[in-house]
Amino acid sequence: MAAEEGDGVRGSRLWTRLLGIESGTVIEGVRWEGEPGELPGDPVQVTVVAELRIHRRRASRCGVCGRRAPGYDQGAGRRRWRALDLGTIRAELEADAPRVSCARHGVVVAQVPWARHGSWHTRPFEDTVAWLACVTSKTTICELMRISWRTTGRIIERVAAEKRAQADLLDALRRIGIDEISYRKGHKYLIVVVDHDTGRLAWAAPGRDKATVTAFFDLPGPERTAQITHVSADGASWISTAVTEKAPHAVQCTDPFHVVQWATEALDEVRREVWNHARRQPGGSTPSGRVLKTSRAAGDARDLKKARYALWKNPDNLTDPQAARLAWIEKTHPYLYRAYLLKEGLRVIFRLKGRPRKAAAALDRWLSWAARCRIPQFTDLGRKIRQHRDGIEASLRHSLSNGLIESVNTKLRAITRAAFGFHGPEPMIALGMLALGGLQPSLPGR
Numbered sequence: 001m002a003a004e005e006g007d008g009v010r011g012s013r014l015w016t017r018l019l020g021i022e023s024g025t026v027i028e029g030v031r032w033e034g035e036p037g038e039l040p041g042d043p044v045q046v047t048v049v050a051e052l053r054i055h056r057r058r059a060s061r062c063g064v065c066g067r068r069a070p071g072y073d074q075g076a077g078r079r080r081w082r083a084l085d086l087g088t089i090r091a092e093l094e095a096d097a098p099r100v101s102c103a104r105h106g107v108v109v110a111q112v113p114w115a116r117h118g119s120w121h122t123r124p125f126e127d128t129v130a131w132l133a134c135v136t137s138k139t140t141i142c143e144l145m146r147i148s149w150r151t152t153g154r155i156i157e158r159v160a161a162e163k164r165a166q167a168d169l170l171d172a173l174r175r176i177g178i179d180e181i182s183y184r185k186g187h188k189y190l191i192v193v194v195d196h197d198t199g200r201l202a203w204a205a206p207g208r209d210k211a212t213v214t215a216f217f218d219l220p221g222p223e224r225t226a227q228i229t230h231v232s233a234d235g236a237s238w239i240s241t242a243v244t245e246k247a248p249h250a251v252q253c254t255d256p257f258h259v260v261q262w263a264t265e266a267l268d269e270v271r272r273e274v275w276n277h278a279r280r281q282p283g284g285s286t287p288s289g290r291v292l293k294t295s296r297a298a299g300d301a302r303d304l305k306k307a308r309y310a311l312w313k314n315p316d317n318l319t320d321p322q323a324a325r326l327a328w329i330e331k332t333h334p335y336l337y338r339a340y341l342l343k344e345g346l347r348v349i350f351r352l353k354g355r356p357r358k359a360a361a362a363l364d365r366w367l368s369w370a371a372r373c374r375i376p377q378f379t380d381l382g383r384k385i386r387q388h389r390d391g392i393e394a395s396l397r398h399s400l401s402n403g404l405i406e407s408v409n410t411k412l413r414a415i416t417r418a419a420f421g422f423h424g425p426e427p428m429i430a431l432g433m434l435a436l437g438g439l440q441p442s443l444p445g446r
Contacts, residue, residue, distance in 0.1 A: 012026075012027045015027055015030055015050060018086060018091075019050055019083050019084075019091060019093065019114075019122070020083065020084060020114070020122055020123070020124035020125075020444055020445075021050075021052070021093070021113070021114050021122075022113040022114060022123075023055075023113070024054065024055045024057065024058035024113045025052050025053070025054060025055065025058075025113050025114060026052065026053045026054075026055055027050055027051070027052060028051045028052065028053050029050075029051045030048065030049070030050050030051070031048075031049050031051070032046060032047070032048060032049075033046070033047045033048075033049055034046050034047070035047070045090070046089050046090070047089070047090045047091070047092055048086055048089055048090070048091045048092070049080070049091075049092050049093075049094050050083075050091070050092070050093050050094065051094050051095070052093055052094065052095040052114070053095060053096075054095065054110075054112060054113065058111075058113055059110070060100055060110060061100070061110060061111040062100055062102035062104070062105055062108055062110070062111060063100075063108045063109045063110055063111045063112075063117035063118075064102065064104075064105045064108055064117055065102065065104060065105060066111055067102065067104070069100035069101055069102040069103070069110075070100065070101055071098060071099075071100055071101075071110075072098070072099040072100055072101045072107050073098065073099050074096065074098050074099075075096075075097045075098050075099040075109055075110075076097060077096070077097070078094055078095065078096055078097070079094070079095065079096075079097040079120075080092045080093065080094050080120075081093045081094075081095075081112075081114065081115050081119070081120055081121060081122050082120060082121045082122065082125055083121075083122045083124070083125055084122070084124050084125050084128060084444070085146075090146075093114060093115075093122060095112065097109055097110070097112070098110050116158050116159075116162065118158070119155075119158060121155065123444075124444035124445075125145075126155045126158065126159055127159065127441040127442070127443070127444055128145070128443060128444060129141060129145055129147070129152055129155045129156070129159075130155060130156055130159040130160075130434055130440070130441050131440060131441055131442070131443055132144070132145070133152060133156055133431055133434070133435075134431070134434055134435040134440050138152065152427075153427030153430075154427070156427050156430045156431050156434065157426060157427055157430045159430075159434065159441060160429075160430035160431070160433050160434050160439060161430070163433075163434070163439035163441065164433065164437075164439065167438070167439065169195075169200070169201075169202045169203065169433075169437055169438075169439075170202060170203065170219055170220045170224065171220075171224065172227075173195055173202060173220065173224070173227065173228055174196075174197055174227060174228060174229050174230070175195070175196035175197055175228075175229060175230040175231075175232075175400065176193055176194065176195060176196060176202065176228060176230070176231055176232070177193070177194045177196055177231070177232040177233070177255075177402050177404060177405040178191065178192070178193055178213065178216075178231060178232070178233045178239050178243075178405075179191075179192055179194075179233065179234060179402055179405045179406070179409060180192070180208050180236075181409045181412055181413065183412075183425060183428060187208075188206070188425070189206070189207065189208035190204050190205065190206055190207075190412070190425060190428075190429065191204065191205055191206075191207055191208060191212050191213060191216070192204045192405065192408065192409065192412065192432075193216055194404055194405045194408050196230070196232070196400065196404060198438070199404055199408075200436065200437050200438045201408055201412075201432055201433060201436040201437040202437065203216055203219070204429045204432055204433065205429070206425045206429075208238075209238055210238040210239075210241055210242045213238065213239055213242035213243070214242045214245070214246060217242065217243075217246035217247060218246075225246060225247055226247075226249065228247050228250050229249075229250060229251065230250060230251045230253060230394075230398060230400055231243050231247065231250045231251070231252050231253065232252075232253040232254075232255055232395065232400050232401060232402050232405070233252065233253075233254070233255065233402070234254070234255050234258040234402060235254045235255070235258055235259070235388050235391065240252055240391075251394050251398065252390070252391050252394065253391055253394045253395035253398060253400045253401070254388045254391030254392045254394070254395055255395065255401050255402035256350040256392070256395055256396075256401050257401060257402060257403065257406065258402070259346065259350070259385065259388070259392060260343070260346060260347050260350065262381055262384065262385075263342065263343040263346045263347070263378075263381060264312055264343060266339070266343070266377040266378055266380075266381045267311055267312075267339050267340060267342075267343045267377075268308070268311075268312075269377045270335070270336055270339040270375060270377050270378075271304065271307070271308065271311060271336060271339075274304060274333055274335065274336045275301055275304040275305060278300040278301040278304055279301040281300075281301075300332070300333075303325065303328065304329075304333070304336075306325065307325045307326070307328075307329055309322065310322035310323075310325045310326045310329075311326070311329075311336075311340050311343075314347070315344065326340070335375070338373060338375065339373075339375050339377070339378060342366075342369065342370060342373060342375070342378050345366050345369070346366055348362070349362045349363055349366060349396075350396070352396065353395075353396055353399045354399055355396075356393065356396055356397040359393070359396040360393055360396075363385075363389070363392070363393070367382050367385065367386065370382030370385075408436055411435070411436055412432055412436070415428060415431055415432055415435060415436075
């Protein structure tokens with residue numbers, strides 16, 4: 001259907017409010033356009049098109065930095081920007097898009113007050129999409145806003161870049177936590193940095209090595225890096241080495257959760273060793289198929305296999321069957337039960353946060369026990385803990401752990417599941433910064 005001129009369309013102020021147009025813009029006219037539906041019998045798709053002109057005081061400005069610049073040419077002519085729908089009616093803005101010659105950025109499209117540079121959508125439209133991305137699913141966004149998921153990713157990147165330029169999240173960092181999170185199969189990781197004092201995500205980047213951590217410390221500069229007093233991490237050498245080089249004055253705290261996780265992994269190795277030994281005993285396995293020569297655990301081996309979660313869980317959280325299975329292990333497999341007690345003994349030490357002397361004495365006793373326990377897995381664990389003892393005691397002394405970082409990682413994993421349609425980590429990082437970095441935009445007009 002050809003464009004139809006709207007009869008008696010008046011009230012430029014009303015249209016300015018409806019379309020979310022900022023000052024410095026002149027509405028020259030508003031018209032209605034209609035297109036037939038995709039299938040016969042579908043209703044006509046109506047679009048409101050507002051013809052705009054930039055006021056002289058806002059014209060001829062660089063689209064990147066906003067500085068005045070001489071005109072270069074008329075560019076590609078008139079351009080359209082998608083605005084928020086007016087109820088069920090699609091709305092678009094139409095205006096000239098000349099190019100200017102900026103001394104810093106070269107030849108670029110001139111700035112327009114209603115949209116970000118390089119965007120085909122208005123600011124209110126993009127702010128709404130970014131807000132929705134923080135609180136709802138991609139299917140909802142695509143259906144409600146009538147855009148693709150890839151377009152959503154580009155919008156999120158633009159909004160996050162603008163918000164990060166306006167608010168320096170690396171300023172006033174004192175106590176930080178560093179951790180990595182897997183965001184895709186194939187060993188694809190992100191390194192995340194969280195501010196312990198505000199609880200916000202301060203920085204994230206793809207990678208899992210020393211170079212990525214070093215790149216983070218290079219961003220604030222030497223003066224602001226010198227203000228960092230504490231760094232908590234999981235004990236990875238590639239993190240501690242970078243922290244030692246870039247922030248040698250900072251107290252490095254080894255996360256208690258990861259230390260207990262080391263003990264849990266050692267305990268599971270002992271359980272598998274005992275389980276394999278039980279399977280090799282008479283009656284420890286039975287054939288499971290006629291064609292394939294496979295077998296399944298039986299007798300003690302079967303019970304040991306089912307005892308995995310009973311050994312992992314805290315004693316206070318055991319169910320009655322799990323408690324009974326643990327009591328059975330105590331009577332029938334003292335070697336495995338001794339490994340379980342070592343794991344629980346290490347966990348009890350971290351309950352003494354804020355009491356560094358008692359915690360240090362308890363750690364001494366545990367290390368002595370581990371050294372003479374005659375369980376190779378825990379003997380090796382004792383050596384590893386001795387290497388990280390300074391960080392462990394610092395964590396106990398300052399009551400600092402990566403619990404907050406793990407909470408942020410859990411939320412990032414939820415974002416990762418929502419962002420599976422993104423074709424790279426950048427939109428996901430931008431979404432994480434919006435949702436967890438305090439950069440989430442408010443809804444237009446709110």
